[in-house]
Amino acid sequence: MLSRVFRNSKVAYNLPKSFSTAAFLRNARQTESHIGWVNPYPDQEFFVGRENGFLPREDPLVQLPEQFKEMEDLLNEMPLFLPNGKRGLLWEGKLGDAIHSKLPLYDVSSITDQRLLAALFRDYTYLASAYLLEPCDIKYRNEGSYGLGRQTLVKNIAVPLEIVAEKIKAKPFMEYALSYSLYNYKKKDVSKGPVYDNLELIRGFSKCPDEHGFILVHVDMVSHSGNLCASAIDALDAVKNNDRPKFNAAIQSYFDSLYIINTAMETMWKRSDPNRYNSFRTFIMGTKNQPMFPNGVIYEGSLDTSPRFYRGESGANDSMIPLSDNLFELSSSMPNNPLSKVLRDFRTYRPANHHAFLNYVENEAKALNVLDFASKDSLSAAIMLRNLDQIRDFRHRHWTFTVEYIIKNSDHPTATGGSPIVTWLPNQLHSVLNAIEKVSTGIDMTELDLGMQDIVHNIRRRAVAQVRALERQVASFQETRFKNQDAFAK
Numbered sequence: 001m002l003s004r005v006f007r008n009s010k011v012a013y014n015l016p017k018s019f020s021t022a023a024f025l026r027n028a029r030q031t032e033s034h035i036g037w038v039n040p041y042p043d044q045e046f047f048v049g050r051e052n053g054f055l056p057r058e059d060p061l062v063q064l065p066e067q068f069k070e071m072e073d074l075l076n077e078m079p080l081f082l083p084n085g086k087r088g089l090l091w092e093g094k095l096g097d098a099i100h101s102k103l104p105l106y107d108v109s110s111i112t113d114q115r116l117l118a119a120l121f122r123d124y125t126y127l128a129s130a131y132l133l134e135p136c137d138i139k140y141r142n143e144g145s146y147g148l149g150r151q152t153l154v155k156n157i158a159v160p161l162e163i164v165a166e167k168i169k170a171k172p173f174m175e176y177a178l179s180y181s182l183y184n185y186k187k188k189d190v191s192k193g194p195v196y197d198n199l200e201l202i203r204g205f206s207k208c209p210d211e212h213g214f215i216l217v218h219v220d221m222v223s224h225s226g227n228l229c230a231s232a233i234d235a236l237d238a239v240k241n242n243d244r245p246k247f248n249a250a251i252q253s254y255f256d257s258l259y260i261i262n263t264a265m266e267t268m269w270k271r272s273d274p275n276r277y278n279s280f281r282t283f284i285m286g287t288k289n290q291p292m293f294p295n296g297v298i299y300e301g302s303l304d305t306s307p308r309f310y311r312g313e314s315g316a317n318d319s320m321i322p323l324s325d326n327l328f329e330l331s332s333s334m335p336n337n338p339l340s341k342v343l344r345d346f347r348t349y350r351p352a353n354h355h356a357f358l359n360y361v362e363n364e365a366k367a368l369n370v371l372d373f374a375s376k377d378s379l380s381a382a383i384m385l386r387n388l389d390q391i392r393d394f395r396h397r398h399w400t401f402t403v404e405y406i407i408k409n410s411d412h413p414t415a416t417g418g419s420p421i422v423t424w425l426p427n428q429l430h431s432v433l434n435a436i437e438k439v440s441t442g443i444d445m446t447e448l449d450l451g452m453q454d455i456v457h458n459i460r461r462r463a464v465a466q467v468r469a470l471e472r473q474v475a476s477f478q479e480t481r482f483k484n485q486d487a488f489a490k
């Protein structure tokens with residue numbers, strides 16, 4: 001028997017052993033995924049590899065097995081907009097009641113299948129966020145402010161969510177990779193890759209085209225991360241072996257991938273309308289640093305009766321930029337301030353293998369002193385500078401997204417992850433701009449050909465101009481509309 005279900009905690013009945021998945025496939029893909037680094041949690045769905053990068057190694061489970069039928073039905077009836085053109089439970093404000101009356105308290109304690117656990121985590125976290133934030137969405141639609149969320153998470157969600165979260169080593173709350181984004185895509189043609197035009201959403205709060213675009217652009221970008229992971233390891237190996245040509249080739253290849261990823265990011269503008277973002281954003285807010293949950297949230301039925309505060313879903317939990325920060329030693333050069341501590345805290349919200357991989361790269365890069373190795377040779381330093389410029393390009397576009405999608409349309413002081421909306425992203429962008437200035441001034445231009453000299457000049461010129469513009473813009477937001485940002489830098 002795999003699991004049992006308890007409806008209203010009274011009637012119990014056995015379930016068929018109907019669920020067993022592709023252990024065979026998983027083992028096969030594990031070998032292909034070799035990148036010269038050992039994933040410490042080899043059975044988990046998120047397994048850092050050459051092919052899948054930071055995406056799960058198997059495509060996410062689209063539908064829950066029959067024994068979770070009531071939950072599957074609720075998830076399908078939940079979104080604001082349904083595929084048949086009608087409005088769903090969240091639109092009508094009926095999700096809370098439906099969860100109280102229809103969702104059984106499933107016993108998930110004996111489930112060990114990792115693919116099912118991953119899908120259950122995604123689905124319980126979707127239900128949890130919809131349940132907690134349903135009142136805020138209704139108020140936001142009617143009055144333009146969020147008010148208070150539900151302050152207690154009902155036990156039919158809280159109890160199984162905690163059990164599943166513990167099994168997959170996650171916090172019991174919606175997360176970017178493990179639920180909202182990277183475990184939420186379905187391929188239209190399974191023989192093709194997870195690229196944008198081949199993707200559909202599995203779950204959604206709204207299911208409007210803008211939510212579809214917002215989530216799936218992230219997946220599309222991360223589908224190119226396999227080469228980032230492999231090139232990062234190749235670069236570290238090259239430093240270890242003092243192999244300059246191999247190092248240059250590895251960081252050039254890293255740059256190529258960052259360039260493709262940034263190009264995919266640019267498609268956000270056309271795939272998700274900046275003026276529609278707030279229509280589905282409410283549901284990805286967290287319970288930490290959010291006025292909707294001033295006292296956190298109680299998990300009913302849990303042994304832990306303390307109020308919980310979790311950061312909301314955020315791209316800040318994506319692993320591509322943290323990997324880049326770690327490889328080029330930007331993480332250790334972030335300013336020593338509360339905002340950089342928030343960056344560290346975000347790193348604790350991600351799949352266990354991602355977390356371990358990031359730590360490994362950070363520690364190795366520091367121990368080998370990658371920055372110093374690159375700086376000792378003008379060509380290496382110039383290629384590294386091009387990488388730093390791609391990290392800048394990402395963060396600059398990203399700050400522009402934040403201004404156009406959020407700040408122009410809302411005075412809410414914090415982002416979904418609970419970071420202060422106008423000071424946190426600029427903290428990191430500023431740090432990269434400073435690094436570009438430092439690295440570029442250290443390059444002996446006479447050792448570079450004219451083409452590369454031009455590239456270095458342009459990167460430096462742009463960075464210097466952006467520092468000034470950024471400082472003016474942030475100061476102006478703080479003076480006018482966002483006066484209390486320091487209170488949220490925790």
Ligand code: HEM
Pocket residue numbers: 217218221265268272277313314315316317318321322343395398401402405406414415416417418419420421424425428429
């Ligand atoms: C409309 C598009 C987007 C908007 C409005 C947006 C907004 C934000 C905001 C406000 C934050 C601050 C953290 C928090 O949530 O508290 C953040 C962080 C972050 N987001 Fe996004 N985001 C967008 C798209 C993306 C995409 C496509 C990615 C790709 C993976 C991404 C990756 C990140 C990263 C890496 C951070 C941390 C930034 C850093 O380390 O400096 N975001 N995002």
